[in-house]
Amino acid sequence: MAGITLKNVNKIYPSRYGPVHAVKDFNLEINDGEFVALLGPSGCGKTSTLRMIVGLETISSGEILFDGRRVNELEPRDRNVAMAFETYALYPNFTIAENLSFPLEVRGMGEAERKKKIDKIAQIMRLESILEQKPPMLSGGEQQRVSLGRALIRDPDAFILDEVMSHLDANLKFQMLHDLKILHRELGKTMVYVTHDQMEALALADRIAVMDHALLQQAGTRNEVYREPANRFVADFIGEPPTNFFDMLVRRNGNDVNIVSEDGAISFSPPEKLTKVLATNNIDAVTLGIRPQHLGLSGTDGKSCSLKAEVHINEYLGERSILTLKSGNETFRALVPPYTSAKKGETVKLHYAPEDLMLFDAKTTNLIA
Amino acid sequence: MSEKNYALVKVLLLIFLGIWMLFTLFPLYWQLITAFKSAGETNLTVPTFWPDEWHPENFIAVFADKSNFGALIDSFVIATGNTLASLFLGTLAGYAFARFPRQAGGENLSFWILSNRMFPPVAILIPMFFLFDAMPWGTDSHISLIILYLVFNMPLATWLMMVFFRDAPRELEEAAYLDGFTPLQAFRRVTLPLVLPGMVSVGILCWIFAWNEYLFANLFVGSAVRTFTIVIPTFTNGSQTLWNLQMAFSLIAMIPPVTLFILLRRYMVRGLSLGVVKG
Numbered sequence: 001m002a003g004i005t006l007k008n009v010n011k012i013y014p015s016r017y018g019p020v021h022a023v024k025d026f027n028l029e030i031n032d033g034e035f036v037a038l039l040g041p042s043g044c045g046k047t048s049t050l051r052m053i054v055g056l057e058t059i060s061s062g063e064i065l066f067d068g069r070r071v072n073e074l075e076p077r078d079r080n081v082a083m084a085f086e087t088y089a090l091y092p093n094f095t096i097a098e099n100l101s102f103p104l105e106v107r108g109m110g111e112a113e114r115k116k117k118i119d120k121i122a123q124i125m126r127l128e129s130i131l132e133q134k135p136p137m138l139s140g141g142e143q144q145r146v147s148l149g150r151a152l153i154r155d156p157d158a159f160i161l162d163e164v165m166s167h168l169d170a171n172l173k174f175q176m177l178h179d180l181k182i183l184h185r186e187l188g189k190t191m192v193y194v195t196h197d198q199m200e201a202l203a204l205a206d207r208i209a210v211m212d213h214a215l216l217q218q219a220g221t222r223n224e225v226y227r228e229p230a231n232r233f234v235a236d237f238i239g240e241p242p243t244n245f246f247d248m249l250v251r252r253n254g255n256d257v258n259i260v261s262e263d264g265a266i267s268f269s270p271p272e273k274l275t276k277v278l279a280t281n282n283i284d285a286v287t288l289g290i291r292p293q294h295l296g297l298s299g300t301d302g303k304s305c306s307l308k309a310e311v312h313i314n315e316y317l318g319e320r321s322i323l324t325l326k327s328g329n330e331t332f333r334a335l336v337p338p339y340t341s342a343k344k345g346e347t348v349k350l351h352y353a354p355e356d357l358m359l360f361d362a363k364t365t366n367l368i369a
Numbered sequence: 370m371s372e373k374n375y376a377l378v379k380v381l382l383l384i385f386l387g388i389w390m391l392f393t394l395f396p397l398y399w400q401l402i403t404a405f406k407s408a409g410e411t412n413l414t415v416p417t418f419w420p421d422e423w424h425p426e427n428f429i430a431v432f433a434d435k436s437n438f439g440a441l442i443d444s445f446v447i448a449t450g451n452t453l454a455s456l457f458l459g460t461l462a463g464y465a466f467a468r469f470p471r472q473a474g475g476e477n478l479s480f481w482i483l484s485n486r487m488f489p490p491v492a493i494l495i496p497m498f499f500l501f502d503a504m505p506w507g508t509d510s511h512i513s514l515i516i517l518y519l520v521f522n523m524p525l526a527t528w529l530m531m532v533f534f535r536d537a538p539r540e541l542e543e544a545a546y547l548d549g550f551t552p553l554q555a556f557r558r559v560t561l562p563l564v565l566p567g568m569v570s571v572g573i574l575c576w577i578f579a580w581n582e583y584l585f586a587n588l589f590v591g592s593a594v595r596t597f598t599i600v601i602p603t604f605t606n607g608s609q610t611l612w613n614l615q616m617a618f619s620l621i622a623m624i625p626p627v628t629l630f631i632l633l634r635r636y637m638v639r640g641l642s643l644g645v646v647k648g
Binding site: 089091102103106107 | 540547549559
């Protein structure tokens with residue numbers, strides 16, 4: 001069992017074209033038994049961060065602590081963390097049973113005990129029937145289960161999972177998400193899950209750490225990163241389809257505050273909370289974000305506000321339809337029930353709840369409220 | 370492609386293969402029949418394409434000088450010793466170049482090693498002789514040729530092994546580190562088995578080169594140590610070349626490499642196609 005602490009961790013790779021700063025001043029506290037997802041687009045530094053945690057990459061500066069103990073100088077084998085790889089990394093010349101047995105063998109465990117452990121893991125990961133086969137014979141899902149099994153078998157303090165689902169098809173992915181969730185609940189081990197897929201992160205993690213451009217953008221619960229994204233990037237990256245953003249101007253009229261697009265075609269009335277914030281500061285240019293999920297065709301109760309837009313595309317996706325709409329110079333999307341009959345060129349009235357509006361500073365892109 | 374064209378291509382292909390086989394197999398056939406001819410028959414102005422009289426005793430005659438058998442042994446020792454040394458050094462160096470290119474001197478060093486192979490050996494024949502002559506073991510020894518052939522075989526082994534190691538996924542080693550292996554254990558138990566087919570084919574290439582080498586052997590060794598390649602030209606009778614004995618002896622010298630190839634051909638094919646197909 002281990003909590004993992006990253007303190008001002010930096011990673012700088014030397015390269016032919018000068019140093020590359022892959023991870024900048026990364027601070028994160030991962031509690032014992034927590035399931036944390038490291039989420040970000042490719043090249044954002046999440047894999048470098050993870051490789052520093054397990055010890056495959058040196059730490060340029062800063063500290064990594066396991067339960068308060070500095071591990072910077074420890075070899076991977078001395079850190080007692082297990083890792084599952086994107087490419088599974090099973091030893092191709094050995095059978096599944098031998099693959100599972102390796103981590104135990106190298107720790108000097110006796111054969112009888114090894115056999116017992118392998119049988120147990122095989123049962124948990126549903127590998128009994130393939131124990132005598134070799135990795136190249138197995139399907140991707142089976143290989144990934146073996147790779148997780150190999151990580152589990154030696155009872156490590158923490159699990160690091162690196163994009164373990166990116167090569168699985170949708171069906172297997174759902175099965176694997178379920179398996180992982182159950183495993184985490186049963187074992188109660190610290191798990192760090194690296195992914196570029198926000199759906200996986202939202203489905204699995206207790207907390208999500210969103211990275212971009214070598215920087216940690218936000219670390220918070222699923223609800224926090226979804227509802228209160230720290231900046232425009234997080235709002236954009238989390239959620240599907242992506243959040244609509246509008247470049248807007250703040251118009252103050254006494255106590256009354258309105259947010260209007262530059263050409264005046266769209267205006268939003270902010271909720272009271274936002275009005276207060278905007279009334280007291282002097283930010284004039286803002287980026288307004290609203291998720292397509294929060295724009296509806298049917299919300300007519302007293303709380304909702306509305307705006308008009310012209311339908312541009314109506315995509316039917318089975319359980320939902322996505323409307324691409326135009327208003328003035330702005331194009332945005334709304335997620336609506338299927339069989340919505342809106343046709344191209346039709347003008348529709350969209351409703352939203354004011355508290356679903358997210359307001360970002362146009363310059364810093366940070367959340368205002 | 371239409372049925373007719375397909376047939377035509379097939380015929381052309383067969384004709385091409387037929388000519389090709391004639392080119393490659395005729396020397397073998399000639400070697401075989403010459404080995405069984407009498408010395409007189411080999412020197413006829415109009416050559417015979419089938420021996421008038423069969424002389425299997427040629428194969429015994431080549432060992433009239435007892436040390437000729439020793440020459441095969443000497444060749445074997447040198448070829449095998451050189452192959453082991455080339456594989457050992459080439460594997461370690463290739464691994465370093467593949468995994469730690471920056472620390473191992475970068476592309477320049479690895480290419481310099483390969484360029485040693487491209488260098489024309491004749492150009493350094495004499496300097497090499499003096500260099501090895503100054504060594505405590507002299508030129509006329511197994512070890513001198515074993516070391517000398519490293520100049521040709523080690524670059525080849527290093528370069529090929531580097532390619533094989535590059536194709537062996539690094540994650541496997543990393544997984545092994547996390548599983549508790551030391552780097553050396555991971556190398557030996559995880560990575561090495563992956564490149565073993567490649568190693569075998571590199572080994573065969575090195576072995577055949579060292580086995581067949583004549584130029585340096587002719588200059589370096591000759592009394593204490595003799596390779597079979599320098600024994601072959603000794604089958605003469607005054608001014609007459611004993612083609613029959615030369616062919617008989619070279620046929621015998623072909624047995625080890627051919628056997629080696631047949632025994633290891635499975636590895637050889639896998640090794641040469643390593644990295645061609647993924648998975």
